[in-house]
Amino acid sequence: MPGTRHAFHEELENLEKQALGALDMIVATLERALEALKHQDVELAQIVISDDDRIDGRYLEVHQGILTLLATQAPVATDLRTVAALLHVIKHVERMGDQCVNIAKLIPITGHEPPVDEEMLATVVRMGDLAISEVRQAKQAFELRDVGLAQDLVRQDEEINKLNREVFRMGVRAGGSDEDRLEWVLTIVMVARALERVGDNAVDIGEQVAFVVTGLFREFSDASHPLPS
């Protein structure tokens, strides 16, 4: 039997490409933010901040596309779940973009040659690499509708959370009474927190993958009611 509603399914595919493509933009922005952090590159940080408009623009484009699709095509079943999930995905993308901006805005605060704790910086950069890996994996899981790959994000995210707690402890130890050093340490703690939130957003996208595939929404991990370790 010949297929119908080609135009609708093409539109939906394009919307998915736009939304998931925005995750590539996040990867590029995270890489720049980390680069700026490592080299205390204020100019690059400024580019990260101004480029957030592109991510916001993509958010608005996808959001409007989804509204139009809902209004004109009344999607149902898997299509409906995909549309609903894309609405979540693009919101998470927009928030991840905001976290990159938060990181970039912190970079000039510490001054030109801050008193860097190399171990702490390396840990945060490691967190950034893991966050980038999570974002890439979230995109792949959505494209492949792979629930296993989506659930694996929790494992990676636990590593980021662990490093985040480590950065905090390092900061407490390294802060001391020197104001410049304390300022740098607090900044790095806030950067770590922003990266940790990026990881959470990637896990949230993974949860949407499971929703699209199974029709059931459940959180992979419940931060409010953690299981006893």
Place this chain on the structure above:
Amino acid sequence: MTPPDETSPNRTEVVEQQDAASAAAPQATVGAPEVPTRPGEGARAGGHTISVDDLDAYYGETHAIRGVSIDYAANDVTAMIGPSGCGKSTVLRCLNRMHEEITGAYATGTVKLDDTDIYGSSIDVVAVRRSIGMVFQKPNPFPTMSVADNVSAGLRLAGVKGKHKDEVVEKSLRDAGLWEEVKERLSEPGVGLSGGQQQRLCIARTIAIQPDIILMDEPCSALDPIATLKIEELIHELKRQYTIIIVTHNMQQAARVADRTAFFWLGELIELGPTEKIFTKPDNQRTEDYVSGKFG
């Protein structure tokens, strides 16, 4: 239900079969109130059910419906959807024995209104259609009758007259959401109303004789969006009193009005479930493909 006959069991033949049954067992049909002549009598006050078991329907040699079993719950709205020719309207017409009106058409299986087999030999086919009323695709008020007479047309056959008849006309028009619009024009021709009003007039005519079940065969397909909305709101009101079964091509309408939705394909019932489930996560891939427009 009688097994398929080589000859067409049209309406005349149905009456003849009944006559033969009456002749064979006069003590069971003459002055014997314990034999129900109107299906659904004695049903629980909460509403009426229809149970279909292993229904097969034919148009001559063509096997249109295959082994359909479905229970329509009391006071539920059940939508039947599917592509053209899938058999949904045929199933609907088997529910009040209208299918057999077509020359060469017959059905096998069981259709029960509450506990009564409507294809039973002692069943009066006219009474079946009074108990299981039908609203058609195109509004069909009697062209020579006034608004009021259109509503009371069925009452006359039931012997309701005078003041009581007027009360029933008003109540039926109120229940059909039409009273305020036509109360000043009750004696004017029914065909002078708008399409949407005519359809609600037909619904008033259907409910005037207090059926147990209302069947609707694409009741809004000839109506504009506003008139459609009024009929859909009316369906929500009517389900408090009646069990409603609706055939619709408009899947959004099914999603809006139905408690449960049944998807038919190539004469088979593919899936029946809560409407919300059918339109968000159906179990069957063919249902998924149809509701999401991949075929049909």
